[in-house]
Each structure stands twice: as C-alpha cells, then as structure tokens.
Amino acid sequence: MPIHGFYKKAEVCRLTTFSPTTLWRRIKDGSFPAPITISKGRVAWSRISVDSWITSKIGDGTNSDDPVIAGEIGGDNARAS
Numbered sequence: 503m504p505i506h507g508f509y510k511k512a513e514v515c516r517l518t519t520f521s522p523t524t525l526w527r528r529i530k531d532g533s534f535p536a537p538i539t540i541s542k543g544r545v546a547w548s549r550i551s552v553d554s555w556i557t558s559k560i561g562d563g564t565n566s567d568d569p570v571i572a573g574e575i576g577g578d579n580a581r582a583s
Contacts, residue, residue, distance in 0.1 A: 505550075505553075507549045508546035508549060509547045509549055511525070511545075514552055517552065518552075518555075534555060535548070535555055
C-alpha cells in the first residue's frame with residue numbers, strides 16, 4: 503500500500519542520486535515529476551509520484567535506459583567485453 507506524504511528536495515536528491523541541478527533539469531524536460539506547492543514559498547514532492555518514478559526505473563531489471571540495470575556498468579549482471 504502506498505505511503506502518502508511528501509519528500510523535501512534533499513530527500514528526493516538522496517533517493518534518486520540526482521544533484522539539485524539535475525533534479526530541476528529533469529523536471530523541466532518532463533522526465534521527473536514536478537513538485538507541489540504546499541504553502542507559500544514551500545514545495546515538496548508527492549511520495550507516491552517519486553516512489554512510482556523510482557519503481558518505473560527499476561522495473562523488471564530490463565530498463566535499457568539505465569546502464570547499470572542494463573548490465574553495461576559493473577555489478578554481477580555486467581556483460582562481458
């Protein structure tokens with residue numbers, strides 16, 4: 503069952519390993535969920551949207567957009583060169 507709530511920017515960066523600059527770039531190009539304004543001068547990300555994005559990237563282990571998951575960099579699933 504999804505957990506409702508919000509993540510702060512620092513938490514989103516930690517979970518995704520994005521720098522703040524990369525986070526905003528991804529939001530701008532539409533490849534990451536935008537934050538929600540929760541009060542004047544305060545934004546946060548829906549836990550459900552961020553967790554769903556992470557799950558979509560992990561998927562079933564066949565995400566060819568991610569070189570680690572695709573087996574191109576390190577790990578036990580790395581392809582032989």
